[in-house]
Amino acid sequence: MISMLNDFLYLMKAELMITTIIFIILFLKLSNRAWKTDGFLNFINVLLVINLAAGFFNIPTGHLFGDMFRTNELLTLEKNFLNLGTLIISLQSYHWLRNHKHVAEFYILLLSTLLGMFFMISSSNLLMFYLGLELSTIPLAALCNFDLDKRRSSEAAFKMIMSSAFSSGLLLFGISLLYGSTGTLDFSELSAGLNGNPLQIFSIILLIAGFGFKISAVPFHLWTADVYEGSPVAVTSYLSVISKGAVLFVILSVFYNVFKPIANSWYNMIFLISVATMLIGNLFALRQQNMKRFLAFSSIAQVGFILVGLTAQSVEGGSSVIYFILIYIFSNLGAFGIVSIVSAITGKENMDDYKGFYKTNPVLTWALAISLFSLAGVPPMAGFFGKFFLLFAGAGKGNYLLIVIAALNMVVSLYYYLKVIKAMFMDANDNPIEKIHSNWQPKIAMAICVGGILITGIASGAYNYIYSLLK
Amino acid sequence: MLFESNYAWYAPLNINYHVGVDGISIAMVLLTAFVVIAGVLVSWNVATLNKEFFFLLLFLSAGAYGFFISLDLFTLFFFLEVAVIPKFLLIGIWGSGKKEYSAMKLALMLMSGSALVFVGLLGLYFNTNTGNGQHTFDILRIAQMNIPLSVQKFFFPFAFVGFGIFGALFPFHTWVPDGHSSAPTAASMFLAGISMKLGGYGCLRVATFLMPAAAHQYSWIIIVLASIAILYGAFATMMQTDLKYINAYSSVSHCGFVLLGIGMLTKTAITGAVMQMVSHGLMTALFFAGIGMIYDRTHTRQLAQLGGLLKVMPFIATVFVIAGLCSLGLPGLSGFVAEVTVFMGSWQNADNFYRIATIVACASIVVTAVYILRAVGKAIMGPLPITADGSPLLWRVVDAKWNERWAAGLLIIGIVIIGVAPFWLNDLISPGTETLMKNIGKVVMLK
Numbered sequence: 001m002i003s004m005l006n007d008f009l010y011l012m013k014a015e016l017m018i019t020t021i022i023f024i025i026l027f028l029k030l031s032n033r034a035w036k037t038d039g040f041l042n043f044i045n046v047l048l049v050i051n052l053a054a055g056f057f058n059i060p061t062g063h064l065f066g067d068m069f070r071t072n073e074l075l076t077l078e079k080n081f082l083n084l085g086t087l088i089i090s091l092q093s094y095h096w097l098r099n100h101k102h103v104a105e106f107y108i109l110l111l112s113t114l115l116g117m118f119f120m121i122s123s124s125n126l127l128m129f130y131l132g133l134e135l136s137t138i139p140l141a142a143l144c145n146f147d148l149d150k151r152r153s154s155e156a157a158f159k160m161i162m163s164s165a166f167s168s169g170l171l172l173f174g175i176s177l178l179y180g181s182t183g184t185l186d187f188s189e190l191s192a193g194l195n196g197n198p199l200q201i202f203s204i205i206l207l208i209a210g211f212g213f214k215i216s217a218v219p220f221h222l223w224t225a226d227v228y229e230g231s232p233v234a235v236t237s238y239l240s241v242i243s244k245g246a247v248l249f250v251i252l253s254v255f256y257n258v259f260k261p262i263a264n265s266w267y268n269m270i271f272l273i274s275v276a277t278m279l280i281g282n283l284f285a286l287r288q289q290n291m292k293r294f295l296a297f298s299s300i301a302q303v304g305f306i307l308v309g310l311t312a313q314s315v316e317g318g319s320s321v322i323y324f325i326l327i328y329i330f331s332n333l334g335a336f337g338i339v340s341i342v343s344a345i346t347g348k349e350n351m352d353d354y355k356g357f358y359k360t361n362p363v364l365t366w367a368l369a370i371s372l373f374s375l376a377g378v379p380p381m382a383g384f385f386g387k388f389f390l391l392f393a394g395a396g397k398g399n400y401l402l403i404v405i406a407a408l409n410m411v412v413s414l415y416y417y418l419k420v421i422k423a424m425f426m427d428a429n430d431n432p433i434e435k436i437h438s439n440w441q442p443k444i445a446m447a448i449c450v451g452g453i454l455i456t457g458i459a460s461g462a463y464n465y466i467y468s469l470l471k
Numbered sequence: 472m473l474f475e476s477n478y479a480w481y482a483p484l485n486i487n488y489h490v491g492v493d494g495i496s497i498a499m500v501l502l503t504a505f506v507v508i509a510g511v512l513v514s515w516n517v518a519t520l521n522k523e524f525f526f527l528l529l530f531l532s533a534g535a536y537g538f539f540i541s542l543d544l545f546t547l548f549f550f551l552e553v554a555v556i557p558k559f560l561l562i563g564i565w566g567s568g569k570k571e572y573s574a575m576k577l578a579l580m581l582m583s584g585s586a587l588v589f590v591g592l593l594g595l596y597f598n599t600n601t602g603n604g605q606h607t608f609d610i611l612r613i614a615q616m617n618i619p620l621s622v623q624k625f626f627f628p629f630a631f632v633g634f635g636i637f638g639a640l641f642p643f644h645t646w647v648p649d650g651h652s653s654a655p656t657a658a659s660m661f662l663a664g665i666s667m668k669l670g671g672y673g674c675l676r677v678a679t680f681l682m683p684a685a686a687h688q689y690s691w692i693i694i695v696l697a698s699i700a701i702l703y704g705a706f707a708t709m710m711q712t713d714l715k716y717i718n719a720y721s722s723v724s725h726c727g728f729v730l731l732g733i734g735m736l737t738k739t740a741i742t743g744a745v746m747q748m749v750s751h752g753l754m755t756a757l758f759f760a761g762i763g764m765i766y767d768r769t770h771t772r773q774l775a776q777l778g779g780l781l782k783v784m785p786f787i788a789t790v791f792v793i794a795g796l797c798s799l800g801l802p803g804l805s806g807f808v809a810e811v812t813v814f815m816g817s818w819q820n821a822d823n824f825y826r827i828a829t830i831v832a833c834a835s836i837v838v839t840a841v842y843i844l845r846a847v848g849k850a851i852m853g854p855l856p857i858t859a860d861g862s863p864l865l866w867r868v869v870d871a872k873w874n875e876r877w878a879a880g881l882l883i884i885g886i887v888i889i890g891v892a893p894f895w896l897n898d899l900i901s902p903g904t905e906t907l908m909k910n911i912g913k914v915v916m917l918k
Contacts, residue, residue: 056824318485379552388545388589390485395593403593409587414582418559418575426563426571460481 011060012070014079017051017124018115022108037098044107045441048087055080065188068125072176073467078249078322079118084448085329086114086240091445092337093234095438096343106146110238111141117246121253126175126185127252133214134169137164140243144231156230161198163223167213174206187258196262204259208269214247215303218276225284228296233343236292237336240299245325248306252321255310263313270311271402278304278409285416289351291326291339294416298375299332301413308406309390312397319467320389327374327386327456334371334449338364341438348433351420356429365424367446374453376417382457389463472542472611473497480545485607489543489678493747495903498896499539499672502752505885506664507532511655512878513760517565517655524565527557528657532917539672544592544608548675551588551669552638555581558650558662565655573646573653578645584636588673591630595681598622614910620684627685629729631693632679638670639726641700656763657714663722664756668748671729675744675907679733683911686736693734694828700727702831705838709845714772715763717846718755721798721915724835725751725806731832732813735825738908740816743809745900749796750805751891758794761787764875765850768868774846781854786871788851790879795843796885800836805889810836812893 009016025044028035055076064071090107097103123129141164143155170385179185181200182193194200212220228236259266281301288294306328309320341364343349358365374383387410395403456462475491492500510528517524534554541547555578563574592608599606599613607613636643647667651659679686686693704724711717725747732744764787765780766772781788797804800811817829871879889896 272527319483373556378556379549384549384552388548389484391589392593392596395590395597398597400590400594404590407589408583409583411579411586415575415579417579420564421560422571422575425560426574463481466482 007062008064010058011062011064012069013058013060014055014071014116016085016116017054018111018118018230021047021051022111022115025104025111026108029108035101035422038259040103041094041097041441044103045087048083048090052080052083055083063124065128067188068128068320069119069122070124071122074322074466075121077466077469078121078246080389081322081326082114082117082246082327085245085333086110086238087336088329088333088445088448089234089238091441091448092237092333092340093232093344094441095341096232096234100146102146102148102232106143109143112139113137113143113238113243117242120246121249123250124187126178126190129254130168130172130175134168136243136246137168137214140164140235140239143235144227148429150230152230153232154230156227159223159230160227163213163227167210167220170206170213171210174203174210177203177206187254191258191261194259194261196265201265204262204266205269207254208266209274210248211251212273215244215251216300217273217303217307218280218300220281220405221277221300224300224406225293225296225471229290229293229395233292233336235342236296237333237340240296241329243331244299244303245329248303248321248325252310252318256313257317258461267311267313267397270307271399274304274307274311275402275405276304277301282412282416283410285413288416291349291351291354291420292343294351295332295335295339298413298416301409302332302375303327303391304409305387305406308394308402310401311402312393314393315467315470316389316393316396318425318470319463320386320393321416322466322470323463324386324390326462327382327453330449330452330456331371331374331381331383334366334446334453335375336443337445337449338368338371341436341442342433345436345438346433351423354420354434355423355427356432357424360432360434364436364446367450369421369424370450370453372417372420376414378414380454380458382453382455383455387461413416475542477542482621484871485601485605485609486545487543488546489609490537490540490546491542492540493903493906494900495672495675495907496539498516498745498749498900499668500536502668502749503532503535503539503665505881506660506752506756509756509760509878509881510660510873512881513763514655514657515872515874520564522876524561524657527561528661531557531561531661532665535661535669538669542610544595544610544613544801546608547610547673548585548589548592551673552582552585554666554669554679555585558654558658558666561658562650562654565658566653567655568653569649570653573649577646577650579638580643584633584643584670587629587633588677589633591626591628591633591678591906594622594626594629598626606686609734610676610681618682620683620688622768623682623685624688627678627682630682631674631686631689632881634673634678635696635730638667638674638730639700639723640670641696641703641723641727644704644723646698647723648716648719649721649760652713652715656759656766659763660756663719663748664761665721667726668729668752671726671733671744674730674733675741679736680907680910683913686911690734690736691824693730694825697727697730697734698831700724701731701835703725704837705842708842709727709838711842712774713885714765714774714777714846714850715759717774717842718758718762720841721842722751722755724839725755725798728810728813728832731828735813735817735820736911737816737819738904739819740813741907742897742900742904743814743816745904746805746812746889746893746896747809750809750886751894753882753885753889754794754797754804754806757790757886758798758881759880760875760878761791761794764871765791766847774849776856778848778853779851781851782855783868784870786876786879787850790871790883792847792851793883793886795847799840799843803887803890805893808893808896850855883887 120132141161147153245366285297374381377387472491537550559578708720732740797806
């Protein structure tokens with residue numbers, strides 16, 4: 001009995017940490033005392049730092065609840081990535097949260113979705129996976145509505161909840177068909193029961209559609225732009241980085257382990273979705289003027305590149321996807337962070353407003369430029385290495401058509417990233433964004449992102465570590 | 472290979488940071504050093520954002536140095552891409568004319584080139600075998616292997632066209648005129664002097680060296696395209712009125728000789744190609760430096776508005792004349808040596824097709840003489856332009872300052888040394904070309 005409790009405490013360390021933080025925040029809120037917002041935010045950020053640091057020690061391996069929940073070094077690493085991203089977002093949204101009335105609720109909802117993602121990543125049973133997914137989705141819809149006096153925010157939340165409900169429906173239908181055909185929901189038994197009969201193929205199509213909604217792969221991307229534009233920037237960056245990253249982690253483990261026996265069937269589906277996602281994401285991103293919408297579409301295109309790595313069906317493929325998500329956390333959050341600071345302080349979100357940005361804010365401009373170069377895959381930023389390994393892994397499968405398409409799409413994507421660079425460095429503007437004075441919290445977040453971008457690629461440690469875990 | 476060092480970078484994928492030099496690389500490294508120092512000297516007085524300017528210029532040269540010494544395809548590709556984006560910023564921020572358009576065009580075309588190179592490199596990697604099912608990016612090890620002909624035939628075009636875009640392969644040369652003419656002086660020098668050589672060097676070291684069988688198969692296409700570039704570039708230059716455009720189009724023509732030499736696949740021709748890379752790098756950098764100095768003083772680059780510069784700025788005008796004479800291949804200067812070597816090497820192929828291509832390329836020299844002498848005659852000789860009230864314009868300009876004299880002097884020394892004592896350069900690069908030829912000759916034996 002004692003040992004079971006010990007197991008429980010030890011194996012679910014990451015989840016229990018998050019739960020504890022949620023309860024601490026809840027009690028502080030309920031204590032009916034007027035906390036100063038600044039101190040309150042700093043306190044929460046300290047908790048998040050502790051939470052992140054704790055993830056790197058005493059890494060547990062094992063399973064619980066009749067093999068419904070499992071954890072190991074790789075899954076813990078993935079959770080650490082998500083913890084890191086959440087911390088960065090929390091630091092970046094300092095300016096926005098300071099003037100918000102419901103800080104405690106924001107963090108409770110945010111951490112609840114994080115908790116859901118942890119369960120989703122650790123699940124080894126479709127039921128557990130579905131529970132985790134719902135726990136991560138429903139609070140997110142509420143978060144989309146967190147600009148309480150903006151109508152667009154409510155619209156975003158409504159679109160979010162509708163599309164999530166629909167995709168959850170698809171997923172559930174797929175899961176139930178799978179259950180009907182194999183008689184089990186457990187991952188390892190499921191894998192043994194797969195033989196590629198039409199019913200199973202159909203259920204996998206439904207699962208891919210459901211997943212596609214969550215990672216906004218084309219043709220399931222239509223909700224993305226409106227939700228991203230309407231939501232507060234903090235939530236947008238959370239949606240586009242953390243939420244997508246978590247689902248991609250799950251896709252990786254489900255497709256590489258559970259659906260391995262029918263790898264040839266899903267290869268073509270992912271191939272087509274990947275090509276469509278890169279193309280459509282790029283073409284729409286070309287025309288965007290609003291920075292948030294622009295980043296939203298560019299993040300759709302990024303998912304297309306990630307799917308190229310997923311098609312590899314090899315250790316290289318898996319490690320390149322996980323590695324890229326780490327880099328993607330740094331790069332995309334770096335870009336979102338600066339858009340977030342500018343939007344919170346000046347209210348400007350258009351690309352034209354960024355003209356002449358370099359004259360007034362050189363440091364912010366370089367940080368944004370480095371993030372965008374990393375997203376575009378320009379060395380020596382980490383994004384270059386990330387993209388290289390994704391395409392490298394894809395090429396290992398021998399499908400060079402996909403690699404040529406992806407490589408040319410990288411050129412297209414470079415065009416729109418350079419458009420922003422051009423606006424900031426080269427275009428003249430009589431009325432540029434004035435000098436921005438931000439607090440130290442967003443500056444730290446920026447430093448983490450830029451440092452991560454500059455180091456993660458050149459120093460090969462992260463990739464080699466991930467590779468060794470997957471092998 | 473000298474000064475080799477080899478460190479594991481991404482060990483699970485056999486990706487190493489592997490650098491080292493042979494004669495060809497040393498020649499290119501020396502060229503880069505000369506051009507970069509000269510470039511820094513002529514941009515001594517950059518007024519706006521000077522820290523950023525030199526940061527980007529040095530970053531660019533780091534990319535070029537790294538590229539020339541790489542012995543691992545991953546390292547090579549890394550440095551190739553490092554050397555693209557700083558150009559975009561250099562042209563876009565400090566450039567002139569339609570700089571945003573040119574900067575974007577250059578960045579996108581070069582990135583397309585590197586995307587093609589990327590596919591070629593991946594194709595090579597996955598068709599290597601180091602004995603235990605492992606693959607390698609190591610250039611020296613790939614050179615020892617026999618890559619199947621079908622694989623070579625499929626991936627050679629990717630690598631060659633990709634690098635060819637950097638090296639102004641017809642019809643992918645269109646970034647050259649716009650990019651060069653919009654760039655600030657130092658960036659123009661770098662672009663024409665070094666950046667285009669990245670392409671030539673890549674075609675040689677990666678495409679031809681590692682896929683020699685395919686190079687034999689496709690050599691006629693390379694030769695046709697290179698001959699077109701040589702002639703077309705020369706004729707296009709005749710129509711230009713802007714000094715920078717003149718030099719940019721003539722660069723297309725001159726870089727055609729590099730590709731022609733590579734396509735001919737004889738030892739002499741390849742030696743000539745390398746010499747032409749060095750020679751053209753120095754000569755074109757000198758040309759752009761001269762044009763930059765003229766533009767700083769006269770604020771125009773239009774031939775029609777210039778004249779009699781020898782009277783008011785003798786040093787700069789002399790620099791311009793020397794660069795022009797080198798460009799048209801005057802004996803005693805480097806251009807002559809390099810071009811003659813390419814022609815001799817080309818003629819060694821005893822086949823009418825190759826000989827016709829050689830004759831066509833030779834014919835372009837006449838055209839070169841026409842445009843160079845016309846530009847020199849109009850801008851340097853003749854009367855000074857007259858203003859509306861009858862007084863001669865430009866009589867108050869000062870001649871070159873110390874930094875400009877040093878910059879020009881350095882490049883001229885290089886040009887003259889190669890022109891007078893070409894055996895030094897030849898001795899330097901010939902061990903490198905011998906290694907290349909061993910691989911290329913292997914295929915001839917198989918035939």
